[in-house]
Amino acid sequence: MSLLEISSFAAGTWIAPGAGARTIASAITGEPFATAGNSALDVQAMLDFARNTGGPALRKLTFHERAKMLKALAQALNAQKQALYDLSFNTGATQSDHLIDIDGGVGTMFVFASKGRREMPDGHVYLDGDVEQLSRHGTFLGQHVCTPLQGVAVHINAFNFPVWGMLEKLAPTLLAGVPAIVKPATNSCYVTELAVRIMLDSGILPAGALQLVSGGLGDMLDRLTCQDVVSFTGSADTAMKLRQNPVILRNSVRFVAEQDSLNASILGPDAEPGTPEFDLFVKEVSREMTTKAGQKCTAIRRIIAPQTRVEAVIEVLSDRLAKTVIGDPRLETTRMGALVSNGQKADVLAKAGIIGQEAERVFGDPDAFEVQGADAGKGAFVPPMLFHCADPDKAQRVHDTEAFGPVSTIMGYRDLDHAIAIANRGQGSLVTSVITHDPTVARDVVLGAGAYHGRIYINDRTSMKESTGHGSPLPHMVHGGPGRAGGGEEMGGVRGVKHYMQRTAVQGSPEMLAAIGGTWVPGAPxxxxxxxxxxxxxxxxxxxxxxxxxxxxxxxxxxxxxxxxxxxxxxxxxxxxxxxxxxxxxxxxxxxxxxxxxxxxxxxxxxxxxxxxxxxxxxxxxxxxxxxxxxxxxxxxxxxxxxxxxxxxxxxxxxxxxxxxxxxxxxxxxxxxxxx
Known part of the structure; x- marks a missing residue:
């Protein structure tokens, strides 16, 4: 059987795999089914095409015109979701996983389109904050304004969300008026390529607004300027290598990173067994361990519960995990599919082994589990694995090792201050949650842990029916975190758009500020x-x-x-x-x-x-x-x-x-x- 060829789109042309191409295997069968990559891509031509063709075309449009463009792109993708679903099964993802990746990505574009129309001007300059009066009589004023960067955004995305991972970066970038070069992870780039084809074939985008690298970037990062942006999602080690690129450092290239994260979930001291909060906690942890086979940057890696309730959580959570049907993601009865590749499987098992040096595995045996409709030995399947760390204060590796799969560790706390200290031991996460019905507990966690976590998710019996879940980044809210999580922020509504714009302090008379911002200022004619x-x-x-x-x-x-x-x-x-x-x-x-x-x-x-x-x-x-x-x-x-x-x-x-x-x-x- 011939392999599916995954092309790049460079300088207006589709380019098939060539020198340096890699073979991609199905996560379900382990058999090769696609090839991607071409080391002969002319990366300078791609950068020039974005900067000289795509950028000027986008900057001619107003924010509202770009927002309408995003809405049209989302509609085009929405119309062909089934094709994306069918292809995405090869990543090991189930239909429920597709709804998070594909529908979630399209929904994110719709949100940015809506925010662009409602919260941004029908013009070319975004006013950031109020006018500052810099003189006694108001003839000399100041105003912060944001205008699009005149370079290109290079998006380097992870394998786990080939559609959402692209669109959550692409939407604010295009809304800002900046062209993008998208480089998905090779293991799942075939899904991204189809999404890019759908958008390009729609004829909605100006030439040069979107390009695709299926494979390696070559020396593209060595050619960036102060007007360019790199937005990266992946491992901390890779992020470190990219950050240290001499050109990126010398030119102060903006670098947005979302990387390793030892996210935690805290069971509040008030959440006794039998309460809605206890049941909700177990449900949230189970869902985060098994959705996308645990391959989520926001998944719960550390489960923090009152010491007196650890055994109860282990028992109830284990019973719930035991009901998870693992198998071919194309089967309707499958609840958890495979990891993206056998290479990823090996990495997860190795990391689980490291965690096992400080914690006891209390559920899930990678050498003995059932797989429905597939061969566990050939596909990238692993079972959910739950560990128990009896002494989280002395442990180190459970707080610095992320097994990027269905692996989580439970640990007990003495009091709420201890729980907060354990959560903060991760040295920076994308999200920490607290399941409690006590507002005082919620407030104390925010005050004690907020500095270490990009998002704090609070849920209880009041919000549980409408809440979106611990692991769901929303386009309205910032997605990122300090320290180990990369120190970056994505999305967050208009905040995310401003990552691709320059904030400039403009000073002058009311007439000048009114002309620049398209908004009348007191004192202007x-x-x-x-x-x-x-x-x-x-x-x-x-x-x-x-x-x-x-x-x-x-x-x-x-x-x-x-x-x-x-x-x-x-x-x-x-x-x-x-x-x-x-x-x-x-x-x-x-x-x-x-x-x-x-x-x-x-x-x-x-x-x-x-x-x-x-x-x-x-x-x-x-x-x-x-x-x-x-x-x-x-x-x-x-x-x-x-x-x-x-x-x-x-x-x-x-x-x-x-x-x-x-x-x-x-x-x-x-x-x-x-x-x-």
Whole structure:
């Protein structure tokens, strides 16, 4: 039978395996079925194609246009998931595992597409934080902005998630406006290659936005510049070698790493056997040991339970693990498939042997277990293996050795401080969980362990039905961890996008900052439109367009009528003597919400027009009280425009209320939806 040829996509051309190609075996049968790699790839041509063709094309698009592109790519992948499922069985993954890798990867792209449209501007510059006033009169200001790096992102991914591992990096990279060269692990690169083909064949991506290396990178890392990024997932040893590349060091190339992690899960002292939390703990540990055959960077490697409950956890967990059906992942009855390769199997067994020097194996015999529908000797199958470390304080290897498979070690703690100390012995993890119904326990774990862990997952009877699980990184939250885990962060919503952008401090006048950021800044020029702004459509409004209203006098009758109509008879509005005893008021004052209502009456155009809805207000502040006899007037300025659909867009208005002495009494931002 001929081997499946896994190609690279370089400088716009598909290149078949060639010199230096490697043979890939099926995880199920151990038989060769594919070949990948070509040491003759022109890596400089790939870098040039990304920098000179892909980068400029992506940077011409706005954040919203890139977000729409991500959504279209996700839809294209979604339409061909079955083909990805069928191919991915060769990695040893079950159908349930596919849902995490393939569906999870596509879902991550959808989330970044949504966040790009909702949280980023329909422009080319991302404003990072508020304007800083650097001068007394506000003519010299500062603003942090983020713009796309003008290089290429080199993504080096692990074997365990050939689709999600690519897409969780690719989505924020493309949204930032940076092209990517993806290098998957060779053992599972055939699944990644199919996903890349689907995206490229869709015609959605600009030329040069995405390239693929199936095999080795050659000397690509020796050719990187300060505008490039390396994002790596894999072992700590490999990460160390890559970090020490002289070019990466000399050029301060950004290096994001997600590597070895001795993740832990703590059973809270309140979680007695028979409680929902105890049952949940066992379920979570079992799932993390067997999902993807334990080949997850977030899997639970250390199980930390009260000393008095260790035996109970071992008994219940062992019973649950014994029900795990191991076998050919293509069979519906299989619950745990194979490791990705026999080489990985050998590594896991070797690491389990190291752990066994300090801990007793209490469940799972790699020399005697049943495999359904496959030959255990030929395929990369191992059983779940549970170890018990009786003295975690004296032990070392259980805290520094990661067997990247269905292997975990349980250990007991005396009190919660001891549990936290054990968790932190891992010297940095991607995630530690605590299963507890006691908020004090949860708080103490966060305070004591937060510095050592990238994510702390807390679950109990309240959240268990909707929680996503200890081992599920979500695109909304950062994925990474300190120390042994690599010191990097991925995803985290817009935070992940900013890894591929440069944050620059821009200083200048309000007019300059408004022009750069596409957002009106107080002090920048205002302009008067040809008609009331509420009569003008989204596309007709200009940033800085301003309406100044006539004044309105606030009377004592207004204040009393508003108080009795709303029921807000707070003493500062109704009792002059009591109000004067308050250090903030000169006597009876108008309600803040009365002033907002009057302001709307001053600037609203009442007739039917392009303003479809008032969707809220942000940043409301009251600066100076208004008494009976004072007058107020309004300045309404178009601050920012964000197109939401082809039919309408969001207009953010900067609103200020001033009194008869031109003193500001209130300020806020009004949001409206305007017809396009």
């Amino acid at each position: 205002e302009n008067t439109g040809p008609a009331h702004p509420f009569t003008r459509r989204f596309g007709e409004l200009a940033i800085g367009e301003t309406l100044h209203t006539a004044p309105r006098t606030v009377t004592l009758d207004d204040i009393e009528q508003f108080a009795h109509f709303t029921g807000d008879t707070f003493y500062a509005h109704m009792d002059d003597a009591a109000a004067r005893r308050n250090p903030f008021f000169p006597g009876r004052v108008a309600h803040g919400y009365l002033l907002l209502s009057f302001a709307a009456g001053l600037f609203v155009e009442p007739n039917e027009g392009p303003v479809l809805a008032n969707t809220g207000l942000d940043g409301l502040r009251f600066m100076k009280p208004v008494s009976a006899g004072d007058s107020i007037k309004v300045r309404l300025t178009v601050k920012k425009k964000t197109r939401r659909t082809d039919d309408y867009g969001e207009v953010r208005w900067h609103v200020t209320l001033t009194n008869q002495d031109d003193e500001m009494v209130a300020e806020y931002e009004l949001l409206t939806m305007n017809a396009y």
